Amino acid sequence: MxxxxxxxxxxxxxxxxxxxxxxxxxxxxxxxxxxxxxxxxxxxxxxxxQTQDYITAELKDWAKHGVEGHTDAKHPWLPYHEFLTNSMAKIVGAKPNEVVVMNTLTTNLHLMMVSFYQPTKTKYKIVVESDAFPSDKYAMESQLKFHGHDPKEGLILWQPREGEDLCRFQDLETIMESQGDKIALLMIGSTNYYSGQHFPLKKITELGHKYKCMVGFDLAHGAGNIQPNLHEVGADFAVWCTYKYLNSGPGSLGGCFVHERHANNEKLNRFAGWWGHNKDTRFNMRHEFDPLSGAEGWQLSNPPILSMAAIRSSLDVFEKAxxxxxxxxxxxxxxxxxxxxxxxxxxxxxxxxxxxxxxxxxxxxxxxxxxxxxxxxxxxxxxxxxxxxxxxxxxxxxxxxxxxxxxxxxxxxxxxxxx
CATH class of the missing domain: 3.90.1150.10 (Aspartate Aminotransferase, domain 1)
Incomplete structure (x- = not known):
């Protein structure tokens, strides 16, 4: 060949x-x-x-319209994140209402864990691959501490066997068989940053749900690289950055997936902000928090338009290809x-x-x-x-x-x- x-x-x-x-x-x-x-x-x-042109266009609209650019810009800033949704949903294999571009990866991971890591005294442990990206492990350890648990006790590492470089699914099954009643969350990097190993997301999700655990994935090295098919896989949530394979520029915004079965779940904890509030009453500042349906309801603040312009540029290239x-x-x-x-x-x-x-x-x-x-x-x-x-x-x-x-x-x- x-x-x-x-x-x-x-x-x-x-x-x-x-x-x-x-x-x-x-x-x-x-x-x-x-x-x-x-x-x-x-x-x-x-x-x-074309990224420079996309960003320059927003700078020109800012110069021309000032605050009115929120409604009068060629691509109005108020709904700007919505211009990214359909393309991003295709890239991660989700429905549009399951995806939102917001914040950065570790911030989104913390926000997701507020909602989907709900430990009890007996079911509180978190499973992660042993060579996960450090920021993920730091976030999980801090969440365990926040909830009063010892990270050394609460974080379970799914690791390769002696003399091997890759994680075996059978070993994850063994972890779940022995400790599934104590595990609250499986939080796995979909494609490991170090080894490049892409894990079987659907099998991991089904395994986690079998033991009544929440399941989330970090797609930092997956989004724009592999097709994770998040909706079909059935993961509870996922997070990713856009500056690697999605070419949006250093430190650019991340993305977030919340499966549609959680779209209107009021029982979930969440750290809320005004951009996750009902769009019809968002600017009537006297209302109680009324979360948007779907992933949009986890937004906190109005988005940085210049970063989103760079993301829109790259996603347009992906669309064409x-x-x-x-x-x-x-x-x-x-x-x-x-x-x-x-x-x-x-x-x-x-x-x-x-x-x-x-x-x-x-x-x-x-x-x-x-x-x-x-x-x-x-x-x-x-x-x-x-x-x-x-x-x-x-x-x-x-x-x-x-x-x-x-x-x-x-x-x-x-x-x-x-x-």
Whole structure:
């Protein structure tokens, strides 16, 4: 299927129906103007060309209209988050009323845990994969403390077996069988940031619900990368950021999913704010809190329009490309990277990301035996932008909207030289 030569890589790019989208992004170069091979979309996505125009349009409307821009701007600011909803819902496989763009990821995680982590004296524990992104673990530990529980007792780590790199679903089943009556929440990263392993979301959700636990997912490395099908999966909630695969800019807003079965559940606790209040009476400041139905009801404050303009820009690119097409290319592109790494036939290289394309997105995590960050520094000097994670892993993520097969081929050539 694949061939280890530049001619083949260029042929793949010529036949790629999404190849022209590369020209819609600003690609980094070094101080001398030489193009860099950018394989770090799993950390920060590249800027779409049109993003500057989208943001400039809002700045012009602010200058022209002042406060009246809330209603008179070309894209009025009052309902601005609604311009993002349908596209975002497609990307995460949800119904529009289940999705809202708001806040940032860890803020949203805390807000969701206020509602969906409801511990009792006996059923209070939280399950998370052992190598979850640190911010998630910090949030969960602080929630346990807030509710009067010892984090060391209350946080259960789902971890790989001795000598392995990936988590096995059977081991999660064992945890639930032994402690399910004490577990209140399964909070799992849908696609692990370190290993790149994509977990079986539906099986995890069904397992959690079997033991009457709430189930949530962190899609920071999933949204825009894999299709989580959140509504069908049946998760209670999910949170994600938009600055990685969704290319919305550093520190941009996150997204939130609340399954429709919770849309009007008044029994759920929530930390409320005025933007989650009934739109018809929001500006009549004398009313008691009347939450909007669905995910919108968890909003706190009026949204930052400039950040949302950048998100709208990127989502418009996704709409044009079609997420199914993006995913198809992603599987081929990452498959080619895997093939070329195997062709190196180097015993110092170990791909810890699953080989099964259904169990990963575009990222491959490359473990380098007897290497340290100095190796990654050499690779960076060779013109490759990737990501180093201690103690010995380089994360490489060919993003299908702007990376090419030639990028992947050239990366492996430079890696080979550094090796």
């Amino acid at each position: 694949y061939q280890n030569n530049l001619t083949f890589a260029k042929q793949c790019d010529q036949e790629d129906p999404l190849a022209h989208f590369r020209n819609q992004f600003l690609l980094p170069s070094d101080n001398k103007g030489n193009p860099l091979i950018y394989l770090c979309g799993n950390s920060l996505g590249l800027q779409p060309l 079609g997420f199914e097409n993006i995913r198809n290319k992603s599987e081929k592109l990452t498959g080619y990277l895997e093939f070329l790494l195997d062709e190196l036939d180097n015993n110092n290289i170990n791909i810890i990301t699953p080989r099964n394309k259904e169990e990963r997105g575009c990222q491959l995590s490359i473990q380098l035996k007897n290497a340290d960050k100095a190796f990654h520094t050499k690779l960076t000097k060779a013109g490759v932008i990737s990501d180093w994670r201690e103690p010995d892993v380089i994360r490489v993520a060919p993003a299908p909207l702007y990376n090419s097969f030639e990028d992947v081929f050239e990366f492996v050539q430079r890696l080979k030289k550094v090796l």
